[in-house]
Amino acid sequence: MSTLLRVDQGVVDREGRSPDRRDAASGRVDSAAEWRRPLTGCVLGLLLFETVTGFAIYLTSFSEFNQFSVLGHSFLGVLMLGPVAWYVGQHWWSRYRGNFSHYQLLGYMSAACLLVLFVSGIVLAWQAGFGRRIGLGWDLAHVIAGFVFAGAMAAHLLTLVLRRVQQPAWRTMLRRARASCLLQTALWGGAPTALCALLAVHYAPPRFQEAFPTGYSFKYGEDRPFAPSLARKDVSDIEAQLKGRIERALGIEASRVILTSFKPDATEHVGLVTAAQKLYGELPLSDEQKGELDAALEEARTAFRVHGAIDPRRLAGSEGCGRCHTQIADEWGPSAHRYASMDFVFQKVQENMAAELAPEATRYCAGCHDPIALFSGAKNVGNQTLSVEGAHEGVSCLVCHSIVQTDVRGNADYTVKTDDRYVYEFSRGKAAQWLSDFLIRAYPGHHVAAYSRPLYKTAEACGACHKQFVDAEVNDFGWVQGQNQYDSWRKSRWHREGDSAGTISCRECHMPLVDSTDPAAGDGDDPNRHTADDKHRSHRFLGANQFVPRYHQLPGADKHCELTVQWLRGEHPVPEIAHKWTQGPVVRLSLVVPPAVRAGEPVNIQTIVTNNKAGHDFPTGPLDMIEGWVEVTVTDAAGRVVFASSRADERGYLMNPQIVFKAELMDRLGELIGRHELWRLVGARFKRALFPGVTDTSTFTFNCPGMAPPTAAPVLQTAQTHSFAAPPGPAGDELKVTAVVWYCKFSAPFLDRLFGEQARQRSEVTDIARAEAVIKVNYEQQASAQSAP
Numbered sequence: 001m002s003t004l005l006r007v008d009q010g011v012v013d014r015e016g017r018s019p020d021r022r023d024a025a026s027g028r029v030d031s032a033a034e035w036r037r038p039l040t041g042c043v044l045g046l047l048l049f050e051t052v053t054g055f056a057i058y059l060t061s062f063s064e065f066n067q068f069s070v071l072g073h074s075f076l077g078v079l080m081l082g083p084v085a086w087y088v089g090q091h092w093w094s095r096y097r098g099n100f101s102h103y104q105l106l107g108y109m110s111a112a113c114l115l116v117l118f119v120s121g122i123v124l125a126w127q128a129g130f131g132r133r134i135g136l137g138w139d140l141a142h143v144i145a146g147f148v149f150a151g152a153m154a155a156h157l158l159t160l161v162l163r164r165v166q167q168p169a170w171r172t173m174l175r176r177a178r179a180s181c182l183l184q185t186a187l188w189g190g191a192p193t194a195l196c197a198l199l200a201v202h203y204a205p206p207r208f209q210e211a212f213p214t215g216y217s218f219k220y221g222e223d224r225p226f227a228p229s230l231a232r233k234d235v236s237d238i239e240a241q242l243k244g245r246i247e248r249a250l251g252i253e254a255s256r257v258i259l260t261s262f263k264p265d266a267t268e269h270v271g272l273v274t275a276a277q278k279l280y281g282e283l284p285l286s287d288e289q290k291g292e293l294d295a296a297l298e299e300a301r302t303a304f305r306v307h308g309a310i311d312p313r314r315l316a317g318s319e320g321c322g323r324c325h326t327q328i329a330d331e332w333g334p335s336a337h338r339y340a341s342m343d344f345v346f347q348k349v350q351e352n353m354a355a356e357l358a359p360e361a362t363r364y365c366a367g368c369h370d371p372i373a374l375f376s377g378a379k380n381v382g383n384q385t386l387s388v389e390g391a392h393e394g395v396s397c398l399v400c401h402s403i404v405q406t407d408v409r410g411n412a413d414y415t416v417k418t419d420d421r422y423v424y425e426f427s428r429g430k431a432a433q434w435l436s437d438f439l440i441r442a443y444p445g446h447h448v449a450a451y452s453r454p455l456y457k458t459a460e461a462c463g464a465c466h467k468q469f470v471d472a473e474v475n476d477f478g479w480v481q482g483q484n485q486y487d488s489w490r491k492s493r494w495h496r497e498g499d500s501a502g503t504i505s506c507r508e509c510h511m512p513l514v515d516s517t518d519p520a521a522g523d524g525d526d527p528n529r530h531t532a533d534d535k536h537r538s539h540r541f542l543g544a545n546q547f548v549p550r551y552h553q554l555p556g557a558d559k560h561c562e563l564t565v566q567w568l569r570g571e572h573p574v575p576e577i578a579h580k581w582t583q584g585p586v587v588r589l590s591l592v593v594p595p596a597v598r599a600g601e602p603v604n605i606q607t608i609v610t611n612n613k614a615g616h617d618f619p620t621g622p623l624d625m626i627e628g629w630v631e632v633t634v635t636d637a638a639g640r641v642v643f644a645s646s647r648a649d650e651r652g653y654l655m656n657p658q659i660v661f662k663a664e665l666m667d668r669l670g671e672l673i674g675r676h677e678l679w680r681l682v683g684a685r686f687k688r689a690l691f692p693g694v695t696d697t698s699t700f701t702f703n704c705p706g707m708a709p710p711t712a713a714p715v716l717q718t719a720q721t722h723s724f725a726a727p728p729g730p731a732g733d734e735l736k737v738t739a740v741v742w743y744c745k746f747s748a749p750f751l752d753r754l755f756g757e758q759a760r761q762r763s764e765v766t767d768i769a770r771a772e773a774v775i776k777v778n779y780e781q782q783a784s785a786q787s788a789p
Contacts, residue, residue: 031160032170034094035177041184043087046080047153048189049073050117053196054146062446065200067423070443071435072196074125081118088114106156113149116141128442129434132324133519136531206426208311212377219360220473222301223271225308226374228473229367233310233375234404234417238303239272245296246276249289258283269473273300310375313426314398314418316390320425321397323437327518331539332397334549334560340394341370341387343548345625345746348754349676350386357679362386364474364679367412368465371399375416401451406460408486410467419450441519457525459489462506470681477668477682483623488616492692495615501527504577509615511537512574528576542567544619545745547763561764568743568768570613581613587690588612589630589741589769596776597735599706603775606699607632607659607739611690618690619743623663624676627747628768630659632700633738642735643702652748652762659698662747663687674753704735704777735775741768 034040053069060066088111095104120142127134161178212225220227247255258279270278280293322329332338340346346369350362359381366374373379373391380386390396399416407413422439424432440447455461463486470480485506489495494504513529516536524531546561554560566572570585592606607630611618619626634643646657654660664687665673667680690696746763755761 032173032177034091035174035181038184039083039087039090041181042188043080043084044181044185045188045190046076046084046192048185049192050077050080051146051150051153052189052193055150057443058143058146062420062443063200064203064205064423065197067439067443068196068199068203069193070439072192074121074128074438074442076192077118077121078125081122084114084118103156103159106152106159109152110149110156113145113152116145117149120145124442128438131441132517133441134444203423205421205423206313208314209376210307210309210311212305212309213380213383215382216305216377216380217358217360218305219358220269221271221274222304222308223273224269225304225377226363226367227269227271228361228364228411228471229374230407230409230411230413231367231371231374232415233308234415235272235304235308238300238307241303242272242276242296242300245299246280246293249292249296250280250285254283269471273297273304309377310416310418312372312376312388312390314421315372315375315402315416316393316396316398317426318393318397320433323433324440324519325397327516328520328536328539329397330556331514334554334557335539335541336543336545336548337395337400337539337541338393339548339552339554340368341373342392342394342552343369344551345548345676345754346370352675352677353679354386356677359383359386361474361679364411367414369394371412371416372396398451401456403455403461403464404453406455406464408460408463408467410464410469410484410486412465414464420446422447452520454525457507459486459495459505459507462486466506470678474679475681480681480683482678482681483621485616485620488620488691492615494692502580504581504615506615507537508577509574509581509613510541510543511539512572513576514538542572544568544621544743544766546766547745550764565766568766584612585769586611586613587618587741587769589739589771591737591739591771591773593737593773593775596778597704599704599777599779601704602701603704603735604699604701605632605634605737606697607771608695608697609659609690609741610695611692614692616692618692619661620689622676623661623687623689624665624673625746625750626662627654627744627750628661629654629657629742630698631740631742634702635736635738636705637734642705643700645700648742648748648765652744652765658700659688659696661688661690663689674750676750676754704775706779733777733779735777737773737775739771741770742766743768 050073053073057066057070057073091107092111095107120138123138124134124142127138216225218225224232226232243255243259246258249255250258258276276293277297280290285293318329318332346365350365350370353362353365359379363374363379366379370379370387370391372393373387376388376391378386378388378391398418402416402418403414404417405415422436422443424436424439427433427436466483466485467487468482468484470482472478489506496502508528513533513535514537516534518536520536521534522531523529523533523536529535540560540563542560542564544564544567546564549557549560563572568586570583574581588610590608590610592608594603597603609630614620619628629646631647632643632645633641636642646654646660649655663684665678665681666683666685667673667677668682670685672685673680688696742765744763744765746761748762751759751761751763
């Protein structure tokens with residue numbers, strides 16, 4: 001056997017060859033052989049890939065390459081568990097018997113971090129693939145362990161590489177072995193990286209249609225393609241280009257005059273291009289400057305036509321959201337937002353508006369009711385349906401969660417911005433959808449940033465649609481205020497300016513917290529919540545309409561309608577605001593009656609109706625459709641009706657209504673607008689509603705039953721004080737008074753005017769509140785009068 005030289009921890013012969021990885025007698029390891037091992041290069045390469053892609057995913061922006069890196073990082077991370085564990089075990093067995101040193105300390109630190117990385121990585125991969133979301137704690141552990149591992153492993157390898165070696169032969173062998181290891185590491189780490197890059201380059205995302213349909217009518221201007229609705233697409237890129245052209249044409253100083261006032265004016269119905277044109281038209285400019293600005297404005301108009309629409313696929317597809325957010329999707333399914341566009345009443349009103357004005361005019365309603373069709377350019381001449389595929393989702397998940405700005409002018413004054421989507425998100429195959437959902441859960445940063453904004457926690461987000469006015473562009477007359485829930489709330493007792501803790505906002509009432517298994521559970525920015533409360537805000541948006549969900553047979557309609565009735569009656573608790581909200585039904589009803597009366601005398605009954613809980617007027621919404629009323633009934637001890645106020649007949653029409661909450665709108669000729677023709681609206685000839693906290697009192701008068709002439713018969717009147725001559729004859733010694741507040745979303749007269757009496761469309765009627773009282777009757781005085789000569 002040749003003579004051996006021991007150098008450092010390596011063993012070589014005099015010719016520079018390494019006979020074995022370990023000298024059995026000394027226990028020393030052949031380091032060169034360790035570097036040359038294929039398993040070493042394989043493990044280091046895979047670890048390099050995991051480290052690089054991990055840093056890229058965490059530190060760089062959302063991209064297709066990063067998404068494929070997430071897939072590779074996750075799947076390869078699971079597959080490499082076996083080789084890495086085998087290598088680490090062998091490496092430790094070879095090294096652990098040496099003197100403890102900083103090399104070993106760094107090695108043990110790296111191994112401990114690897115253990116945390118593999119355990120947390122497998123848990124995260126399982127949660128992303130089969131759970132509802134990844135755990136914050138596991139994710140944090142994975143990230144921290146990754147940074148520590150990268151530092152410890154780099155130091156471990158660097159100290160080994162820089163370690164001094166005295167013998168030239170051994171230095172040469174180690175240099176060659178490390179070069180071999182470096183090459184293997186590069187191949188094993190570079191191959192999956194290259195594959196991710198190749199997949200990203202060859203991935204073909206869906207091509208979206210951003211141009212308006214051929215022949216689209218820009219009746220209100222190219223820069224206001226969705227008018228008369230105030231809804232708009234984010235066009236900051238077009239605005240930036242136009243500003244740049246203006247600066248180049250006028251210079252920095254001169255362009256400030258225009259750019260400081262460079263914004264659309266919704267009040268004056270002026271768009272971006274028109275505003276710029278008006279401003280520069282008032283400046284003393286040379287012909288060359290005017291020509292340059294005209295060209296810039298025409299370029300902007302062209303950009304609006306070519307890139308101003310939104311492909312409906314980018315706002316529809318709520319069923320995809322429901323794959324993860326199942327509980328929220330089930331709540332949204334029968335909600336008013338869900339059926340906003342498919343509502344048969346809306347469809348009929350839209351049909352009438354298109355016929356009497358023009359199809360373009362229906363854009364006024366579409367911003368709130370039919371946004372997907374609006375932004376796609378479907379509200380146009382030549383499109384008989386005025387709709388597009390996907391528009392039946394109404395106010396879809398992505399419509400609300402793509403809004404980036406709102407204004408409380410109303411009429412859908414909001415801005416929509418569509419973000420980049422995950423790879424395969426639009427694919428229909430189950431495997432592709434699974435991969436897309438996996439990415440959203442494993443790489444959620446972009447998803448959360450794109451669809452969860454502080455704006456959605458404000459009343460102003462609701463106010464963009466829950467406030468309405470009609471202006472000359474619609475009614476050819478001028479500005480008229482329509483329904484207005486936002487300002488009603490803002491001026492009510494439930495809003496305290498600057499006191500968020502004392503304020504009750506829209507979502508706290510209409511989106512109460514519910515127990516949740518949804519990925520959206522928990523919210524640290526909500527003063528009533530924390531990140532681990534296992535609750536989310538209900539997306540039922542409970543209000544007062546239990547007719548349309550049943551009419552359209554929406555999934556979950558019966559439960560939704562049952563909850564709506566409970567909501568109106570105050571039987572649906574909202575614990576998180578119970579300490580600052582009132583108890584009882586939405587509208588409180590009480591009676592004031594005399595404790596006792598004499599037979600034959602007039603009796604006065606007072607009804608007191610109070611807007612008890614609503615943060616806006618009651619009723620609210622389109623009051624020309626809605627009907628609410630108070631019904632009073634008095635019966636004697638035998639159950640005979642001795643007095644009855646207004647009530648619905650067999651057709652659903654109110655007989656001699658007395659306390660009715662509704663509005664009667666009129667046109668410029670003073671004629672009734674009976675089919676919600678808001679394009680003719682100039683005012684209201686009658687309106688009765690209750691501002692938050694306000695009380696409405698009425699008095700009813702009738703004669704107490706006695707020995708009155710038998711010709712007396714029930715008589716109903718409509719004055720504020722109402723009289724009723726009761727039937728004759730005593731029948732007991734007390735009268736029972738019952739009062740009921742009834743609510744109907746669509747009144748019978750309205751439905752008959754809109755669809756015709758033959759259609760027999762009728763909305764459900766709900767008794768919101770009840771009150772009862774008993775009046776004692778004294779017949780003695782009347783009996784004495786009858787017996788006197």
